[in-house]
Amino acid sequence: MPAEGEMYEQTRTTVSAQRRPAARAHNSSTPGAPGTTARTALPHGAPLSGHLAALVTATEAIRDATPDPARRAELDAAAHELADRLTQLAPTGAPLPHTAGAHGGRSLAAAHEHAHALAGRLLVVAAAQQDTVTAMLACRRMDAHAAARSAR
Template identity: 45%
Template sequence: MYEPIRTKSVHSTMAGTTSDFPHRSREEELDIQLAGHLAALLTATDELRAVAPSPGLDEAAERLARQVARLRGGVTPVRMTSAPSDADVTALHQRAHALAGRALVVAASRADTAAAILAAEQMDVHAAALEPRELASTT
């Protein structure tokens, strides 16, 4: 009534059998995740640089680009040269803070001290930018 299966299964179901497709190690997966989070943080930083240029953001962007390139085996990340004209600086800082937090979690899991320090510093920078500024009273 049913036709028998004539091809080998694509899924390996028996213990001890090897499959024909490559597997990545946990470290390789974490490298890919960390590079992705840092690349996204770099994009947010480049957008902030386009809207509100500062030497601190320039330095952070270069450090992020070096870390992404290191994690990607020397492949330099694509960089943004402009930001949308209606970009909201507060929203960009919030997004960058969240991305830095994600990168910090993965870097800590991977035990990548350099990336963890960079991510923590960026979290601090963006958190400070989000704090309400105290107005000096003029009397």
């Protein structure tokens, strides 16, 4: 026991952390010996670009199938906003699929459901990449498609 006024240091025990091997990316299309992997660097905006392109396509398909001129104008503005953001993330241009009949014969409610799901995926990827501008855009599109779904 220490004397009055004297302090003692408590011994500390540390547990060494088990070292794990670094995770390796898998690319099955990479030529090489079986069991080897290669890392493929993608531009930062690549995943966002794909999700944005899909949402632009879905939005344009809904716009084309919407009979109300006011709703068409809102959807047209939304498609332009999404396409502008896509251009900012992929300035070399990301090819967009042809949109004629892209809603695949779905009802408008089902097309809004699909666009809502696409916007949700975009939100997840944007949040993971800490892209606030795209995340806010995705949230607005989710709200608009949810409102359109419930209005039907």
